[in-house]
Amino acid sequence: MTAKDVEASRVVPEHIRSVFVRYAATLQAGDAEGIAALFAPGAVLQDPIGTPPYVGREAIRSFFQAGFNDTGGGIRFEPEGEVRISGEHAACAFVAICEEATEPFEVSTIDFARFDAEGLIGSWTAIWGPENFRRLKR
Numbered sequence: 001m002t003a004k005d006v007e008a009s010r011v012v013p014e015h016i017r018s019v020f021v022r023y024a025a026t027l028q029a030g031d032a033e034g035i036a037a038l039f040a041p042g043a044v045l046q047d048p049i050g051t052p053p054y055v056g057r058e059a060i061r062s063f064f065q066a067g068f069n070d071t072g073g074g075i076r077f078e079p080e081g082e083v084r085i086s087g088e089h090a091a092c093a094f095v096a097i098c099e100e101a102t103e104p105f106e107v108s109t110i111d112f113a114r115f116d117a118e119g120l121i122g123s124w125t126a127i128w129g130p131e132n133f134r135r136l137k138r
Contacts, residue, residue: 043057
């Protein structure tokens with residue numbers, strides 16, 4: 001894809017920002033179907049980086065549904081700063097807060113996305129590790 005192709009596509013900063021906002025809203029709502037709809041049919045999700053990827057909407061939907069099942073429902077996903085955008089690529093730091101989990105916790109992440117020409121997420125990589133994980137008190 002050339003720079004001209006990206007400019008002619010739906011991958012404009014306003015659209016990318018709106019997808020990140022919808023991603024956070026669907027996480028909080030515990031809406032695995034809504035999250036999967038943001039991804040291209042053959043999209044790749046790696047969460048966290050270094051783990052086997054989830055490929056395709058159904059695998060991505062199943063990943064999020066399992067996460068909601070494990071954490072007691074929705075996950076509050078709060079941005080730390082603005083979405084950084086360069087063409088079809090974007091990144092944002094977030095804190096994922098799981099207050100309804102049996103043992104409540106939060107984890108700080110940096111999420112990188114690449115968008116396709118239709119404005120759907122083609123790939124999403126979350127970077128976090130054990131040192132970014134914190135238990136919360138009830």
